[in-house]
Amino acid sequence: MPEEPEETSHGEQDARLRPFPSDPDEARSLQESLAHRVRVTAVDPDSVSLVAGTDVTYSPDDQRLVAAVVVLSRRTLEVVDHATTVAEPRFPYVPGLFAFREAPPLMETIGKLRTSPDVVLCDGAGRAHPRRFGLACHMGWSLGRPTIGCAKSLLVGAAEPLAEERGSWSDLVAEGDVVGRALRTRTGVRPVYISVGHDADLAGSTRLVLDLSPRYRIPEPIRAADQLSREILRGDGDRSGNV
DNA sequence: GCGACAG
């Protein structure tokens, strides 16, 4: 459900109605017109109760996908809710247009949750994007709630060198802008790349993602969504024990 | 023209 009913241009009203065009050029111009709407707002990790992680897995022939969203307690990291959607890919993978492939099934899946997460952690980029409107921004704009992008590799820019210790970070710079941070979630392991999706800030996002990654490189909510989507794709019979 | 390119 969209957010506040602000001054909206005709173009943006149109975007509300058709947020996922199937034409690549139309998709790019939509990103350009929406990038300025990303809100950077301070997020206090300690006030976050529920965090959702999202991921999508594809069948080898790319004829089927499974979108998964898992909600964990920020404090205990226990799974409190989850939902999945099986669908057919409607948009090809094109670097920079990832949202048009993954956001539709993810939005549908979030709609199936019975809980309402305070923050959504997306597997991909937020503002660290050629037009500053990656998947996490698109999700945040569509949901009207805080989102954070957490990518395993870079789409744009370069990260300043960072120390080997867990918790160290450095600026992620693209075209002269600080668009995110490289964050070391495990000592001696490649960093992950954090960027603001919507209604978040880099300082709060960095702390939150670090708190959510006590043991592995990838934060728990995204790991849980990754595992769940793979299980469903494989057609695992026994799913008992899951909340 | 060439290389890079979230998942």
Place this chain on the structure above:
DNA sequence: ATCTTGTCGC
């Protein structure tokens, strides 16, 4: 992303 288990090393 996906095809895929064990294995080497800290």
